[in-house]
Amino acid sequence: MSTRPTIAAVAAAAGVSRQTVSNALNAPERVRPDTLARVLARIDDLGYRPSVAARQMRTGRSQLLAMRIEPVRDGVNGVVGDRFLHALSEAAQRAGYRMLLCTASGDAAELAEYEQLRATMALDGVVLATTHTGDGRRAWLRDKKLAFMSFGRPWASDGSLGEDDASWVDVDGAAGTAAATAELLARGHRRIAYLGWPHASDVGQDRRAGWLRTMAAAGLAGVAVEATSEDDIEQALAVVADLLSSRPTAIVCASDTLAIAVSAALNQRGLRPGADVSVVGFDDTPAARALGIASVLQPLGGVADACIGGLVGQLEGSSAPERGVLLEPRLVIRPTLADPSP
């Protein structure tokens, strides 16, 4: 029942050497992109997994990577963290590692968990699932010489990265809202409003900035009206009423939850999302897809691959510590994004 395909079988199926298969898993930057794609496809076909036991013997490591998992959250956008976890588990296992979950009530408790996991299970590394201003975890992990990558850049209050510009992967949220705003401008929209979050979070500020700079570059800062709401449908419904009084022809939102509220508010007023007022969300959740709401998709598979690649590089010395990587999100056009009504 447990016959496992070998690295030799993968090499034969892909028509490459065993070393190339090994490189595809451990040092993909050394493999030509078309070869890499072919080898990874054969790995998936055959269900090949590097032997953990063989690696543990060879490397003296546990092949375990930890990540903190948050309590159940109920927002529409809560699925993003889980999609990342799925992608991360797949990427880790492809590279011969496994994800260990821990829960913690705060950053200090999280670090205490990692310390304990290293002491008791020879934990190899850590993926930080988020970062925030004043985040002490990256410095602590570096100080403890525990390998890590963060999904999220090291947010500094002055916007600088300084010495901390390594071991992170993030998605350029500003580029996402900028793409949405540019698409609306190209279709002839001018009064493009923004619905964001209160309590300027780093991620929230980033998303807002992409909209605002695109409006300003088009000379439309004067009609760049905005409002804020928590990620809560009821609260957002109330806020949208005010926002609509400025007669926007499109509303770019910081999340799909907010975009769903905007669509519902339009429906309540007999206005059609898309035909009467365009709406764009953020995170391309299943709910947005189900409702035909345009949204901005984060490349979570790419984030996961980069996190695992960075950790493998640190642990196996196959690459120098890399500078941070900012990935571009992609605008997904759906019926709520349309030309302005004539």
Next chain:
Amino acid sequence: MSTRPTIAAVAAAAGVSRQTVSNALNAPERVRPDTLARVLARIDDLGYRPSVAARQMRTGRSQLLAMRIEPVRDGVNGVVGDRFLHALSEAAQRAGYRMLLCTASGDAAELAEYEQLRATMALDGVVLATTHTGDGRRAWLRDKKLAFMSFGRPWASDGSLGEDDASWVDVDGAAGTAAATAELLARGHRRIAYLGWPHASDVGQDRRAGWLRTMAAAGLAGVAVEATSEDDIEQALAVVADLLSSRPTAIVCASDTLAIAVSAALNQRGLRPGADVSVVGFDDTPAARALGIASVLQPLGGVADACIGGLVGQLEGSSAPERGVLLEPRLVIRPTLADPSP
């Protein structure tokens, strides 16, 4: 930074003995419910975690439990598995265990992973996240004497459980659709249709059965019209058109995805979900909550607690292997569930 609250601190805060705190974590059935609730609340307040190192030394075990995680799925209802994983991580850590994730392309590969994890990391036990007809995993795990619990009953083609009636927790799907149908009947609905899944899956058959038996008990088998669609909005939209030709006043659905499609189909025809045709989904997803769609909520926290409790019982001998546990879901009434239009 890593000062950890002690079991003595929890005992003092809750006004109980250290043994009672230990029982609350490891043998909750020995603790009075009100005491148990108080102790667990103090554990959460203080962020108390049993020391993994101390346990490993005492028990000679790894304190690691494995679960297979599926590739990213995009359906609205995909979040259910993830909510279960969050609840499971919390319950495991409260009991001094941690969840290790693995990916696998099928049941045989999954079992090979568990075998390898036991050989390399002294894996203590396994949580099977789903079960299905012809599932050989439970028998294999029992044969290998690897502790396990399954979220899902051992589905037998003849409906019997036989010797396999242990080490499982499940939610009574039929009771969920029965509750939805009974609520609709009590409000005066008679033509209550059902939108289910094709390819009679065990879970799908179970949910359908609750609707059908409730209709039959009310003498309404003759108007128990039904249709099937994959869990896909576009396909469901086409199917709903047919279903509506039989003029149902309410539609009970096997999933929230299907309920969202029914609501969208009604809107397209100028009919109001709730006021004109009632709609009930299944799984109480964030999307259903956001859209005001009534749904059936699975008690995933209870499933997770029972899974971990069962594993701890098997591993620490604090309780005899228990018979399977079937938990009741709860109907969540929202605006799409209303009285029939006069």
